[in-house]
Amino acid sequence: MHETLERICQLQPQYSAENTPAMQERGRLVRSDLKIELDGLRPRLAAALAPFGSDLLVEGSDGIGRKTELPWVRFCSRNMSPNPTEGFYCVTHFSTDGSAVHVTVGCGSSRFHKGSSVPLPDHELDVQTDWARRVVIEQFGTLVPFDDPADFGARRPLPISFQRATAISRRIAYSDIRTTDFDELFDQAAQRLRPIYAAQSIGRDLTDADQRELEIAAALSPLDRPAGRQGYGLSAAARRAVEKRAMEVASQFLRSKGYAVRDTSASYSFDFEATLSGKPIKVEVKGTTSDRADGILMTTNEVELHRSEKGGTALIIVSSIRLSEQNGVYSGSGGNVEWLLGWDIDGWVHEPTAFRVTRPPLTRRLLTS
Structure with missing residues (x-):
């Protein structure tokens, strides 16, 4: 040689x-x-x-x-x-x-x-x-x-x-x-x-948005997965562990800043109501295994909330969450916090990831008649 x-x-x-x-x-x-x-x-x-x-x-x-x-x-x-x-x-x-x-x-x-x-x-x-x-x-x-x-x-x-x-x-x-x-x-x-x-x-080089887009693309076109990513995609159990860890880290972070924290994730399109000096804000939490925190995926309801109540909401991104698994049970650890108080969603670039396409009711009736 x-x-x-x-x-x-x-x-x-x-x-x-x-x-x-x-x-x-x-x-x-x-x-x-x-x-x-x-x-x-x-x-x-x-x-x-x-x-x-x-x-x-x-x-x-x-x-x-x-x-x-x-x-x-x-x-x-x-x-x-x-x-x-x-x-x-x-x-x-x-x-x-x-x-x-x-x-x-x-x-x-x-x-x-x-x-x-x-x-x-x-x-x-x-x-x-x-x-x-x-x-x-x-x-x-x-x-x-x-x-x-x-x-x-x-x-x-x-x-x-x-x-x-x-x-x-x-x-x-x-x-x-x-x-x-x-x-x-x-x-x-x-x-x-x-x-x-x-x-x-495990997607650490992709933003959270790219991770989710990849999972969506794989679900929509399972025979057309991008080369080099065939093994990637978090299971539902792994995804829940990531979200749980993100909520834990975000809650600890808010409390360290003096906020009283109420978990609203089960009832509303935001995760926490955080109150400081009598003033409440609505907090969205996004967790990811990615080391990059410059792209996230949001639902229509989440986008509408941050737009309609701009200035009264906040975003917490917890990146670099590490997953471990034992006997099929996942747990998360670590996590880096980015705290965006009074987040202006319109200051970020919005791109459609997928569209829900529904047949109109009249067309459905015609097809069944």
């Missing part, structure tokens, strides 16, 4: 978008030789990915049609990342000047939203990579040894997006290729990809 990596680096300064002899050789090395060498590590990489290693995918590319500045070879769970534009994966890049090899974990440039995959704008890509870094730190306590800048020297838009989509990176200088244990390095990268997949499998 060392010779292959060195030779690709040597060919990088000869980059051309045309299929020159140098680019033909580079393409063969990336798409065939290096891919085969990574395939030889399949048992080790599959073990490092644990439950996500059973469908290990290894593939490489030097560009479709015109050649790319940044050829790459990646490995991943086929289910979690069916193609390079979706999900997270371990990917090897090469500096454009041939000065280094970069072993990284990065993500595709699209995400699930409103039932399908859509391109990620730069700020969303930054959110995704930042989220992945936090998951790795949560698991390992540090990004080391994958804490190098993701700077591959790219100059063209698509290769630049590869850099932006990199969550963690280890740079190996050309002079250090021969002395680097790449088998161990790829194993370490796979170990860091595993907790990212585990977090994705």
Whole structure:
């Protein structure tokens, strides 16, 4: 493998978008030789990915049609990342000047939203990579040894997006290729990809709204589930545990702020009536396993309440709730609180998730006559 990596680096300064002899050789090395060498590590990489290693995918590319500045070879769970534009994966890049090899974990440039995959704008890509870094730190306590800048020297838009989509990176200088244990390095990268997949499998990378949309899409079209999300979807019991934990956290939070709290969730379209200095407010509580609190799903009645009584309502979002299960019984723990007093619902973007479509009564009568 060392010779292959060195030779690709040597060919990088000869980059051309045309299929020159140098680019033909580079393409063969990336798409065939290096891919085969990574395939030889399949048992080790599959073990490092644990439950996500059973469908290990290894593939490489030097560009479709015109050649790319940044050829790459990646490995991943086929289910979690069916193609390079979706999900997270371990990917090897090469500096454009041939000065280094970069072993990284990065993500595709699209995400699930409103039932399908859509391109990620730069700020969303930054959110995704930042989220992945936090998951790795949560698991390992540090990004080391994958804490190098993701700077591959790219100059063209698509290769630049590869850099932006990199969550963690280890740079190996050309002079250090021969002395680097790449088998161990790829194993370490796979170990860091595993907790990212585990977090994705319970929807931690999706907003609460996206989680619910995914569940709705799966219910409406069970044979057309988005790739990489086949295992995701909270059961009714798990969802109840999340909601119960959110209510507990929200109640504790309100009481810590001096509010008298009355649970109204069984009778009204809001969860708590919270009173401070004789002034009551209506509080809506949303709980989620997601680490992102920037999108929620609301019923028509909830929306109408916050609009009709604007200024007299509040929203509490409890994110990052963790679920545990024992003998089929779920319980929730943790949770981060976001408190929006006097919430202006019209300051948020509203998007329809699904429509209830009902046949008019007259049409029903005609059909049965």
